[in-house]
Amino acid sequence: MSPRTKEQNEAIREIRMNQIMQAAAEVYLEKGIQLEIRDVAVKAELGYGTVYHYYKNKHMLLEDLLWDALDRTESAVLPALTGDGGSLLKVEVFSRLLLRKCIQDPSVFIMLKTVADNFHHFPGNRFIKLSSEFQERIYLPFVELIREGIDPTTPEKTANLIFGSLVGCTALNIHHNIQSEIDAEGIVDMIFSGIQAKER
Template identity: 50%
Template structure:
């Protein structure tokens, strides 16, 4: 058998990292910051040593998972708000896309949930840079779209929208239900914001 090529080794590495991060997200939802690397290895169906080969401890794993979630969420935010559409259409698209992403990639849901909880479980301002970039690149575009609607207190409306989405998604995620109708959820939540705006009678 010929040795693997550099490209094959990199492909295996990326698959292993993805496998570990997916398992870590599931374990984190079950255990929070008390999660153990051994539980991640079990969930990923990998050897304990294999997980430690990629991550020296759970904090390094959590760092990688959250930053990857941030980059994925940024793509979704850009997709929702990047095209020139009326703000109400942008907000509905944003709500639908983000909810779908949360149900299919638990690490992105965890990112939003941890931001909303102000990283209560993580000591020492470990994620200050992540928090700052979240505010600039993921939160401000949402506030801007709500401002364009003419809604009063756009930051308050943005907080209510995200908080409602996090709570709503959590009902399905934590109880293991199938993905709900994300379009319907997003439409209901955005309609409550539109009522506060000048664009809706």
């Protein structure tokens, strides 16, 4: 049997990393910060040593999970930030895209919830850079759209209300095992009908 090529090794590594990340997100939703590397290994159906080969501790694993989720969040909402239409429409599109991504991708929900909780479950200052990047890449562009299209005086307050509503709706569905699929369109319509009514 001939040895694997560099490309084959890289492909295997990518598959393993995806397995580990998906399992870590699922375990985090079940156990929160109490998750352990062995829990992730069991969920991923990998040996403990295999997961430990990639991550020496759970904080390194969670850090990678959150950075990866930040990149996926930015990709998901980019069409709203760069698309056509007025600022109000862009805010609605951003909210719809973000809620859909939260529903489809548990790690995005975990990242948004962790940011909302100000990383208080995580030790030390290792997440300051992640928080800063979230502000720069996701939060502040959203606030600017709100300032232009909805609320020129307190856009941060409106942004926090929208983010909180999206995270809360996703959390209810995840943690209460609601079997029906989240009506992302209906939720965003409800949020924005309230905002527009307030603006009148």
